[in-house]
Amino acid sequence: MTKTTFENHSHHVNRSEIIDYQTYEDHRAEIRREIFETKKHRRIHLGENLTFLFENHETIKYQILEIMRAEKIARESAIQEELNTYNNFLGKSGELACVLLIEIEAESDRKPLLESWMGLEKCIYLLDRKNNKIFAQHDPTQVGDRRLSAVQYLKFVIKEPPVALGCTFDELAGEVELTKEQRNALAEDLAATLA
Numbered sequence: 704m705t706k707t708t709f710e711n712h713s714h715h716v717n718r719s720e721i722i723d724y725q726t727y728e729d730h731r732a733e734i735r736r737e738i739f740e741t742k743k744h745r746r747i748h749l750g751e752n753l754t755f756l757f758e759n760h761e762t763i764k765y766q767i768l769e770i771m772r773a774e775k776i777a778r779e780s781a782i783q784e785e786l787n788t789y790n791n792f793l794g795k796s797g798e799l800a801c802v803l804l805i806e807i808e809a810e811s812d813r814k815p816l817l818e819s820w821m822g823l824e825k826c827i828y829l830l831d832r833k834n835n836k837i838f839a840q841h842d843p844t845q846v847g848d849r850r851l852s853a854v855q856y857l858k859f860v861i862k863e864p865p866v867a868l869g870c871t872f873d874e875l876a877g878e879v880e881l882t883k884e885q886r887n888a889l890a891e892d893l894a895a896t897l898a
Contacts, residue, residue: 714896715790716764721782724772731772738765744888747868749879755857755868757801759892763789794858796896799865799889803827803855817850819874824855826872829865836869837861864890 727734738761745757756762767789776782794800805820807813828836839857859865864886869878881889 714760714796714898715793716760716767716786718783718786720764721767721771721786723777724768724775727768727772734765734768738762744882744884745892747879747881747885749868749870750875750877752806752875753870754804754806755801756804757799757889757892758792760793760895763793792856794896797860797862797893798896799829799859799861799893801857801859803857805851805853805855807853813853814850817853820851820872821849823851823870823872823875824857826870826875827857828869828871829859829861830867830869830878831861831863832866837865861893864893 722730741759741761742756745759745762747755747757749755767785770776770785770789771782776785792800792802803824805817805823807816824839824841827839829839830836837859839859841855841857865881866886867878867880870876
């Protein structure tokens with residue numbers, strides 16, 4: 704199995720790219736090494752509590768293969784269901800998609816903080832070169848009546864690659880400038896959505 708297996712063929716993952724879980728198991732170590740490299744510059748930390756994992760074709764393909772392996776999925780309809788679910792995380796043309804992990808170390812703090820941080824999902828933005836803040840779109844089903852989910856799926860409709868990522872929520876406010884490698888990775892992912 705060569706590196707070209709994980710090259711970007713289109714924005715969304717196609718059924719023809721998904722190998723059966725037994726074949727995947729044979730090549731898993733090599734694929735995991737490749738994906739670790741792919742994810743390295745798509746993982747962005749903002750402060751102590753917020754980690755953003757930007758998704759692309761390769762990372763979503765990897766997640767589908769992993770779930771098939773974990774659950775031993777072989778039925779065609781079940782594979783198609785996973786494809787539909789995970790491809791949805793990629794968003795549409797001109798969108799960057801990410802998973803936001805809200806990390807709270809002390810378990811005793813988790814519930815009260817997730818309650819007090821209600822509204823955080825509306826305060827996350829990417830910054831473009833002209834200093835425009837592009838705020839994230841979020842799935843309202845991820846927010847309960849009283850507290851946030853610690854995992855948020857966000858999408859940004861953005862016309863050009865971002866240069867920074869930030870948050871305007873009082874307790875977690877801040878901004879982080881993207882490294883050259885992060886900017887290049889997200890530029891590549893944005894271009895893939897427009898191809």
